[in-house]
Amino acid sequence: MKKWLSLTMVAALMSTVVACSGGNNKPEASSSPSASASQPSASNAESPSASAEQPAADEAGWKSDTSPITFDWYLNFAWFPNKWGVDPTSQYITKKTGVSLNLVVPAGNENEKLNAMIAANQLPDFITLGWWEEGVKKMIEGGLVESLTDLADQYDPYFFKVADGAKLSWYAQPDGKTYVYPNASSSPADFKNFGTQFTSNQTFVVRKDMYEAIGSPDMRTPEGFLNALKMAKEKFPEVNGQPLIPIGFHEFGEDGNYSFFDVGQDSSYLSHYLALPREKEGKLYDRLTDPEYVRWLKTFRQANQDGLISKDVFVDKRAQMEEKIAQGRYFAMLYQRTDFAAQQNVLYAKDPNSVYIAVDGPANTNLDAPTLAGPAISGWTVTLISKNVKDKERAIKFLSYLISEEGQKDMYLGEKGVSYDTIDGKDQFKPEALNLMNTDRSAFDKQYGASHTFWMLMDTNMQLQWQPPAVEPFKQLEDWTKGKTESYSQYDLINPPATSKEGINAKKIATEWGKALPKLLLAKSEADFDQTFNDFIAKRDKTGFAELMAYRQTKYEENVKKLAEFLK
Amino acid sequence: MEANAEVQVPARKPDNRRRTSLLRKFYGQRYLQVMALLGVAWMLLFHYAPMYGIVIAFKQYIGIGEIKNAPWxxxxxxxxxxxxxxxxxxxxxxxxxxxxxxxxxxxxxxxxxxxxxxxxxxxxxxxxxxxxxxxxxxxxxxxxxxxxxxxxxxxxxxxxxxxxxxxxxxxxxxxxxxxxxxxxxxxxxxxxxxxxxxxxxxxxxxxxxxxxxxxxxxxxxxxxxxxxxxxxxxxxxxxxxxxxxxxxxxxxxxxxxxxxxxxxxxxxxxxxxxxxxxxxxxxxxxxxxxxxxxxxxxxxxxxxxxxxxxxxxxxxxxxx
The missing domain is CATH 1.10.3720.10 (MetI-like)
Structure with a gap:
């Protein structure tokens, strides 16, 4: 008896071995049930609606079926803190459309989670990630995601009515299909309509009270800059008993640092402050070696030598930085203003004078105004629908709803009477909601969930009509960037795929820079700096930099053409 | 089976006798051996089966699709x-x-x-x-x-x-x-x-x-x-x-x-x-x-x- 029991156990174990390896070899097998499950519903929907298809193009497709369904939606942002269905706005949308979301957020490194899901072919229904991420290309080229345009053709022509054609063709693949839809994106037409209201996230900020106490010095020249940091450190050696950090930056990562230069993403706040051009006579310009840029890098090196750069800034991650910002421990920061909105609120509540304000920062020798990155057609994140999706039809219809004006309004203002009302003939937030939003954003997200708490498909231009005017402490930061922004759309989407030869070299160059940058800033002398810098340039050239630039140049030229088309 | 083996024992060389006695010993310990087999199954499942993946070191596998289809x-x-x-x-x-x-x-x-x-x-x-x-x-x-x-x-x-x-x-x-x-x-x-x-x-x-x-x-x-x-x-x-x-x-x-x-x-x-x-x-x-x-x-x-x-x-x- 016992023998047979154990034997069956062994047999059971062995069969799991077989089952597992069988499963590994056939990823289609696991996806086929869901495909077949969605098949009947697809054919059901098609047969009755096929005849009545024509008028449907103008009608919101999602209204035809509002039975309950739950989609898994992956957000490639570990910091995303909110859950669907907790707040009245998401509850309202679920009630209205029948769609409920199970938001999945990585617990640790985002790429790790995404790569694991791709390799296991276990992508959830929706995926939202930064447009620059390698995963986007990978999922499209690997055939793991549905083409949105095909889905729309088949199930929901309404999609083409609400989607921006320019955005669709910007993201179109060589086969003419589009697999992604961006958020926070501005097409050339949007630039015409909303251009004057555009702001940038890239700011150079100082603590108001300290800056005024040292006489509001000009920080545009290297001398003025170093001097201001020095004065601040002398006057305020400590903040609440802890040492002052004279200047803070974005976090140092393996590809560099947004504040200085992130070579992986080709993004640099500093070079925007120095108003460096990104192309010269139609050729992409290498800003990293521009004398103005090097001059300022050397200024930061000097700052470190003078003890004006604290070692914290090289080590701290965003969580530690946020804590220190909330304590007001930085004097100055070259930092994205939207990344410390919550901390700014904390400071404002304690003392309106201790907040951070935007001032003129590092500038080139001509003291030109900065050319900050404004909105671009690539937007911020893109959303994809995977081939594993539970119900293709409901998915594309829900997507259309979200990007339609109605969906945008629901996401932005929430439910009428709960978070907004028609006040003075205009739909706007109720005063108590507005007040909470301006003072404690994370509480607002939980309590109201409006104002694009779920920003996966937010249209930052459409929302302008409902958006309340900015208030302090954010208004100053926002206003400062107005008129200093530029669109860099044509420089997006120019990187080679990561597994291509150019792509591997690009990553090598980026990690090389990620290592060189702290060394440059920490260099003991200018000679050491030059040595490290020249070593990096030599290594970069050796690692196929010329081919990489040639690849980017071709892509860039294609982009310029594409954008010109949109304006015709 | 057993009887058969026993018959053959005298005819063969001593090392074969050793083998037979090993089998007999194994049979005597069969309950214990089944327990050990569980351990072996575990090893096979979690340590040897995944070793198949090592072949990707000789292939160009990008994390999508089946390993066996990736080019060498x-x-x-x-x-x-x-x-x-x-x-x-x-x-x-x-x-x-x-x-x-x-x-x-x-x-x-x-x-x-x-x-x-x-x-x-x-x-x-x-x-x-x-x-x-x-x-x-x-x-x-x-x-x-x-x-x-x-x-x-x-x-x-x-x-x-x-x-x-x-x-x-x-x-x-x-x-x-x-x-x-x-x-x-x-x-x-x-x-x-x-x-x-x-x-x-x-x-x-x-x-x-x-x-x-x-x-x-x-x-x-x-x-x-x-x-x-x-x-x-x-x-x-x-x-x-x-x-x-x-x-x-x-x-x-x-x-x-x-x-x-x-x-x-x-x-x-x-x-x-x-x-x-x-x-x-x-x-x-x-x-x-x-x-x-x-x-x-x-x-x-x-x-x-x-x-x-x-x-x-x-x-x-x-x-x-």
């Missing part, structure tokens, strides 16, 4: 390893950290167990043992966070050293590459020595008290008893543990280093496992990182065999 590329990834600028640094850090850990960290639990054994008060003995092995149960994620704040500019280490007047300016230990190895080694030893000592304490406990009594009668003092009775008695345990430690020399420090590493101390902190993780899991170059991992595995196997034969020659005790 031969030794290309292995050639790339030798052209990789990072490899020298990564191997230097791995070997440097591990060898120093072994050199310093291996004897400490032995010495600790010897001294603990000499304590008269059993109660005190227990307390010390418990306190020293408790840190073992803290995950590196937690301990790493604690260490980061201890070693910060306003942390306890700087406070103490500045209070003692040993340093004037606070030092950011984790952003000075030259301190990294020391931090990693010291914290690892601190975390693990109490735990590692348990095996030695158990081995010492099994030494017959008569040996000590005889030694005492012969006039041996405390240190002499330690040296001539205790140490030779646990020699076998020490050498087995040493062989195991050498075998795992290349993969002992992933989580610890992952939490303590940053962009500034990177030159001293990137080790093979971290490199494989970054290239493979984060950048998605699965094939290349599988090749690096395979090379690492081969080096580890070589080191293990080396330690094993060394130990066999030195004191006749070995794993196999």
């Amino acid at each position: 590329v031969g030794w290309e990834h292995f050639k790339a390893i030798f052209e990789d600028d990072m490899m020298f640094q990564v191997i230097r850090n791995t070997l440097g950290i591990s060898l120093l850990k072994l050199l310093i960290g291996f004897p400490i639990p032995i010495v600790f167990a010897l001294f603990l054994n000499e304590l008269r008060s059993l109660r005190f003995n227990r307390i010390v043992q418990t306190i020293t092995y408790l840190p073992h149960f803290l995950s590196w994620v937690i301990l790493g966070g604690i260490l980061i704040s201890w070693l910060a500019d306003v942390g306890v280490v700087n406070d103490v050293l500045m209070g003692l007047g040993l340093i004037k300016e606070p030092i950011f230990y984790l952003s000075e590459p030259q301190y990294f190895w020391a931090i990693v080694i010291a914290s690892d030893i601190w975390k693990e020595f109490g735990w590692s000592a348990i095996i030695y304490i158990a081995a010492i406990a099994s030494i017959s008290p008569e040996l000590y009594e005889a030694a005492t009668i012969d006039g041996a003092g405390r240190f002499q008893r330690m040296r001539y009775v205790t140490l030779p008695s646990i020699k076998g345990t020490i050498s087995i543990l040493f062989i195991l430690a050498v075998g795992s020399i290349l993969n002992s420090n992933f989580d610890q280093i992952l939490v303590l590493k940053n962009q500034v101390n990177e030159s001293m902190s990137s080790v093979i496992d971290i490199y494989v993780y970054e290239i493979g899991i984060k950048q998605g170059r699965f094939s290349y990182s599988a090749a690096v991992g395979l090379v690492k595995g081969l080096i580890a196997l070589f080191l293990l065999l080396l330690a094993n034969s060394f130990s066999k020659r030195m004191n006749q005790s070995s794993l196999f």
Whole structure:
């Protein structure tokens, strides 16, 4: 008896071995049930609606079926803190459309989670990630995601009515299909309509009270800059008993640092402050070696030598930085203003004078105004629908709803009477909601969930009509960037795929820079700096930099053409 | 079946008889063997079956689709390893950290167990043992966070050293590459020595008290008893543990280093496992990182065999 029991156990174990390896070899097998499950519903929907298809193009497709369904939606942002269905706005949308979301957020490194899901072919229904991420290309080229345009053709022509054609063709693949839809994106037409209201996230900020106490010095020249940091450190050696950090930056990562230069993403706040051009006579310009840029890098090196750069800034991650910002421990920061909105609120509540304000920062020798990155057609994140999706039809219809004006309004203002009302003939937030939003954003997200708490498909231009005017402490930061922004759309989407030869070299160059940058800033002398810098340039050239630039140049030229088309 | 075998026994050579008796023995232990088979099944399932994945080191696999459909590329990834600028640094850090850990960290639990054994008060003995092995149960994620704040500019280490007047300016230990190895080694030893000592304490406990009594009668003092009775008695345990430690020399420090590493101390902190993780899991170059991992595995196997034969020659005790 016992023998047979154990034997069956062994047999059971062995069969799991077989089952597992069988499963590994056939990823289609696991996806086929869901495909077949969605098949009947697809054919059901098609047969009755096929005849009545024509008028449907103008009608919101999602209204035809509002039975309950739950989609898994992956957000490639570990910091995303909110859950669907907790707040009245998401509850309202679920009630209205029948769609409920199970938001999945990585617990640790985002790429790790995404790569694991791709390799296991276990992508959830929706995926939202930064447009620059390698995963986007990978999922499209690997055939793991549905083409949105095909889905729309088949199930929901309404999609083409609400989607921006320019955005669709910007993201179109060589086969003419589009697999992604961006958020926070501005097409050339949007630039015409909303251009004057555009702001940038890239700011150079100082603590108001300290800056005024040292006489509001000009920080545009290297001398003025170093001097201001020095004065601040002398006057305020400590903040609440802890040492002052004279200047803070974005976090140092393996590809560099947004504040200085992130070579992986080709993004640099500093070079925007120095108003460096990104192309010269139609050729992409290498800003990293521009004398103005090097001059300022050397200024930061000097700052470190003078003890004006604290070692914290090289080590701290965003969580530690946020804590220190909330304590007001930085004097100055070259930092994205939207990344410390919550901390700014904390400071404002304690003392309106201790907040951070935007001032003129590092500038080139001509003291030109900065050319900050404004909105671009690539937007911020893109959303994809995977081939594993539970119900293709409901998915594309829900997507259309979200990007339609109605969906945008629901996401932005929430439910009428709960978070907004028609006040003075205009739909706007109720005063108590507005007040909470301006003072404690994370509480607002939980309590109201409006104002694009779920920003996966937010249209930052459409929302302008409902958006309340900015208030302090954010208004100053926002206003400062107005008129200093530029669109860099044509420089997006120019990187080679990561597994291509150019792509591997690009990553090598980026990690090389990620290592060189702290060394440059920490260099003991200018000679050491030059040595490290020249070593990096030599290594970069050796690692196929010329081919990489040639690849980017071709892509860039294609982009310029594409954008010109949109304006015709 | 059995009867058949028995009939054949007299006709065949003695080694065949041995085989038959082995079968018979096996049959006699069949219930026990089934239990062992479960273990074998577990090994096959979780250790051997995944080995199939090693083939991606010889293929261009990008993480999508089936492994068997990926194109073969031969030794290309292995050639790339030798052209990789990072490899020298990564191997230097791995070997440097591990060898120093072994050199310093291996004897400490032995010495600790010897001294603990000499304590008269059993109660005190227990307390010390418990306190020293408790840190073992803290995950590196937690301990790493604690260490980061201890070693910060306003942390306890700087406070103490500045209070003692040993340093004037606070030092950011984790952003000075030259301190990294020391931090990693010291914290690892601190975390693990109490735990590692348990095996030695158990081995010492099994030494017959008569040996000590005889030694005492012969006039041996405390240190002499330690040296001539205790140490030779646990020699076998020490050498087995040493062989195991050498075998795992290349993969002992992933989580610890992952939490303590940053962009500034990177030159001293990137080790093979971290490199494989970054290239493979984060950048998605699965094939290349599988090749690096395979090379690492081969080096580890070589080191293990080396330690094993060394130990066999030195004191006749070995794993196999």
